[in-house]
Amino acid sequence: MPEITEYAPGTPSWADLLAHDGQVAKDFYTTLFGWEYQDHPAGPDMTYTMYTHNGQAACASAEAGPGQEDLPPHWSVYVTVDDLEAAVERAQAAGGTVVFGPMDVTPMPDHTVGRMAIIQDREGAFLRLWYPVAHAGAGVMMEPGALCWFELATTDPESAADFYQQVLGVEINQDENVQEFPYWLMTLGDQMVGGIIQIGEDWGPVPPNWGVYFGVNDVDATANHAKELGGSAIVEPRDLLDFARFSVLRDAEGAVFTVIRLNDWH
Incomplete structure (x- = not known):
């Protein structure tokens, strides 16, 4: 696929992992997904x-x-905005909290890659707002080996929908095609950009959070490989309605992510 070089405001565009041991994370994900990596300085040590x-x-x-x-x-999930200060003001006005920023992201002197703020919604989920300068976000999405979906798990989907409509300018409506459980879709025009699901009582002590999905060619094989690498499965591989197969996994340090294969991938 052609490289993605820009994202419309209100679109999730990037994700990064906070790890306790950076090398453990690199070994796990490069082996699991076949990625390559390059380390970049990001400040002192x-x-x-x-x-x-x-x-x-x-x-x-x-x-x-x-x-x-x-x-x-x-x-963590990043959403592109076209005016960081205005988005932060909207988050505050909608009942959210500004946890960090706005600030320039300047990993090296005279090289600003973007501007960022971290907000927390009414229910407590954290989201990063991103104003791109030299880094638009992921250059590839929606294929095996790449980010494919972004999903908010929350205790109050209606409140969250109201919040993010105000902050991001997206439309959020309950998906009538999903009958098995309530699900809300975030859209920009005719493009689906994310989802919202309610945290179930059977989930255990899960705080509201934004999660990431990665595309894979074989969900079952990937889940098994993750276990071999020291990870585990929260949700074993299963079919998702009639359009995908997925599994919710933990990496070797416990970070949660989902792998998915869409049925229309050939």
Whole structure:
């Protein structure tokens, strides 16, 4: 597929992993997905690892730095905005919290790759807002080996839908095609950009969070390989309605992600 060079405002465009041991993360994901990686300086004694799929930027990881030692390993989602300060103001007005920023992301002197802020929605889920300068986001999506979907798990989908419609300018409606469980779709025009699902009582102590899906050619084989690499399965491979097969996994340090294969991939 051609390299993606820009994302419409309101579109999830990037994801990165906070790891306790950066090398463990690199070994796990490069082996599981066949990615290559390159380490980049990200400040004093800090490294930002960029993963590539077929030569195009796929996602990234970073080792926990000072003040992050107690955070569990986890994936974070970035959404592109065209005015960072305005988006932050909308988040505050809608009842959210600004956790960090806005700030320039300048890994090297005189090289600003973008501007970022971290917000927390009403229910507590964290989201990164991204204003691109030199880094638009993932150069590839929606294929095996790449990010494919972004999903908010929350305790109050209606409240979350109201919040993100105000902040991101997306439309969010319940998906009438899904009868088995309530599901909400985020759309920009005719493009689906994300989903919202309610945290079930049987999930255990799961806080509201944004999660990532990666495309794979074989869900069952990938889940088994993840276990061989020290990961585990939260949801064993299963069919998703009539259009996909998926599995929810933990990596070797416990970070949660989902793998999926769409039935129309040939």
